[in-house]
Amino acid sequence: MKTAVRRLRGGNRLRLRRFAPGDLVAVRSLWKAGGLDLGPSDTRREIVRSLARDPDLFIVAVEEGRVIGAVLGRFDGRRGWVNRLAVDPRARSRGVGSTLMREVERRLRAKGCRKVNLHVARDNRAVCAFYAELGYRRADLIFMEKWL
Numbered sequence: 393m394k395t396a397v398r399r400l401r402g403g404n405r406l407r408l409r410r411f412a413p414g415d416l417v418a419v420r421s422l423w424k425a426g427g428l429d430l431g432p433s434d435t436r437r438e439i440v441r442s443l444a445r446d447p448d449l450f451i452v453a454v455e456e457g458r459v460i461g462a463v464l465g466r467f468d469g470r471r472g473w474v475n476r477l478a479v480d481p482r483a484r485s486r487g488v489g490s491t492l493m494r495e496v497e498r499r500l501r502a503k504g505c506r507k508v509n510l511h512v513a514r515d516n517r518a519v520c521a522f523y524a525e526l527g528y529r530r531a532d533l534i535f536m537e538k539w540l
């Protein structure tokens with residue numbers, strides 16, 4: 393299992409490793425606490441199924457044995473995608489979110505990915521400041537979707 397260790401502001405060690413099915417409960421509660429809607433793609437069955445592709449891009453951040461952050465990356469062969477970034481509210485503002493983003497970008501780059509996309513819900517637009525700090529720019533696009 394690929395694991396990276398990073399130092400947080402304040403010196404604590406943060407382990408970044410790929411998601412394992414045993415992390416599901418912790419990760420779902422991070423998503424809920426972060427205000428991210430849980431949908432039909434977030435059942436245990438769907439998440440485990442999605443791990444068949446790029447399992448190393450679904451990264452959890454672990455501090456002192458506790459999962460405190462997660463990000464779900466994807467590479468479709470052309471673009472990288474960042475989904476579902478969330479950090480435990482008690483662990484925010486210590487660099488965990490940006491450390492997860494840099495790690496998923498590093499792993500995407502290693503796969504040959506040159507551009508990363510992500511979506512921000514309209515009611516969460518304040519978070520754009522966080523992404524802008526990491527170099528993301530807003531694109532004027534209309535997002536459309538369809539469930540199959």
Ligand SMILES: CC(C)(COP(=O)(O)OP(=O)(O)OC[C@H]1O[C@@H](n2cnc3c(N)ncnc32)[C@H](O)[C@@H]1OP(=O)(O)O)[C@@H](O)C(=O)NCCC(=O)NCCS
Nearest residue numbers: 426477478479484485486487488489490512518519521522
């Ligand atoms: C966004 C998130 C992952 C950042 O995690 P984090 O560990 O606090 O990130 P970092 O410590 O690396 O960076 C924090 C900095 O990002 C910026 N930032 C983060 N969230 C922000 C927001 N909602 N509005 C404005 N600035 C924000 C601030 O500059 C903040 O620094 P400060 O706390 O000193 O003001 C975390 O706030 C979170 O889980 N939010 C809820 C879920 C979410 O919105 N996910 C993104 C979906 S697109």
